[in-house]
Amino acid sequence: MKKYKNEKEFLEDYDDTKYDKLSMTSDILLVSVSNKDNTNYRKTSKKMISILLVKRDEFPFKDKWCLPGGFLNPKKETLDECAKRILKKETNLSEIYLEQLYTFDDIERDPRTRVVSTAYVALVDKNKLTDKLNENALWFDIAEISYQDNIVNFTLNNKQETIKFSIKKNLIEKTTNQYSYSIIKNESIAFDHPKVILAGIERIRNKINYTDIVFNMMSEYFTLGELQDVYEVILGEKLLAPAFRRIIANKVEKTDKMLTGKGHRPSVLYKYKSKSI
Amino acid sequence: MKKYKNEKEFLEDYDDTKYDKLSMTSDILLVSVSNKDNTNYRKTSKKMISILLVKRDEFPFKDKWCLPGGFLNPKKETLDECAKRILKKETNLSEIYLEQLYTFDDIERDPRTRVVSTAYVALVDKNKLTDKLNENALWFDIAEISYQDNIVNFTLNNKQETIKFSIKKNLIEKTTNQYSYSIIKNESIAFDHPKVILAGIERIRNKINYTDIVFNMMSEYFTLGELQDVYEVILGEKLLAPAFRRIIANKVEKTDKMLTGKGHRPSVLYKYKSKSI
DNA sequence: CTAATAGTGTCTATTAGACAGTATGTT
């Protein structure tokens, strides 16, 4: 091997074309909250988690649904910037909560060639999306996430279509409960994106208890009942109101606004109060 | 654009050489626990966190220390497999705790070319390493991690050398306390590896409270005093023994072995008791 | 009035924090 006197000389002589390279993408699980419409004037409309899917109009996986994503330009952007560029294209918003989730890299995850994908979770209040969505993009409600043993069954809905898929969780590390995922049923979703959806939902579920992550999906003003509903749909369990209110008490502040017209006692609207450090 | 009848036809015609690609590496923060030697026969030897660093013998960053790592072979291995291959080479062990940490991808992080690195945290009980280390590899003790405002100062030690570096944490997301890191002092460590070290230590610090991650660094038999020492050095704070014992009570089981010869009351040796699910 | 949700008071159970005390080895 050639000996170099210094780093500058080494770099000038460096030829990266002799090494095997690969492509990377950023894929984004964009999550929000919807209201399930309701006919009974008394009942409040229940909350649901929604995710944005895009219908592929090219091969591979033509006509399947996938997460918004795109190839990284290795010369001039980071994965974060790539994710933001894609979000901007899909939602026309720049100020969106974004968090790196996991890097997915099964060798065969893309049939074209080796593509490693760094997945992101993005959270948004859907009501802020005033612009019309890209015509291939649609919000799906997560109608159900059911756990049976180590199998997770998802049901996604939009007005035209229902999507189902199932993932098996295999415990690979006892000390920290690490699981590997294998897709055991999936007809509608492209790539390994079912895994990304599950990993992202579980990330939010974990973080909801020790961070203020939920407020990225809430409107500016909300009732404590709505907030509790969102916690319940994310956690998949009912909470008791007094305990819930104690826990979130110092994350919210009362406003002088009220939500009325609901066939029951009106409720005070609250705002998110970020911790002053 | 050419129209394809089906996916097979599309894939047969697919040419990935027309897209810009990049290189990826797996870098591993291998962490263990050491005993700080002690002269007073009465005192117990205090615990320290140790990490494995490798001295680079080639450009770039020749003669600097870096984390063990290596290029991903895009044709035939996953990032996990790549990390395991490197660990095997460094430690000759296959059964090591391994967890994906974060994907680091600053554009200029490698002066040669664009290299995205997926970092891993690996934990091991150093006593299991019977084979001699690779001659370029050395364990460094983390002598100090001090926080002043949002600046973190590291001091690493081995017998010959002391390494210091400082990282500034910039809050980029209030709701979940996400920080970006910037290296503000560093003379000895290659690439952006100071960031990886900080991120890895903080990951372990977070997980120690809600998982059994710590036992991956412990010997098979340990005293509760040793275990508490490890918690304290990772958390950077003193704990009260009665509370600590209550918390870890159902993670450990008593053995009939005792640790004697220490100038004070002998202590019972315990074993890790993994949760039966 | 009724059904539905909003909101609070309070008791109990559980968990965490603190301290003091006893126990037992080596030199």
Next chain:
DNA sequence: AACATACTGTCTAATAGACACTATTAG
């Protein structure tokens, strides 16, 4: 004996869980 750590008992403080109760609206 002296020192250092091992280990436990118990009081107190803080937090979480549960339930019952009152409040207030649209229809």
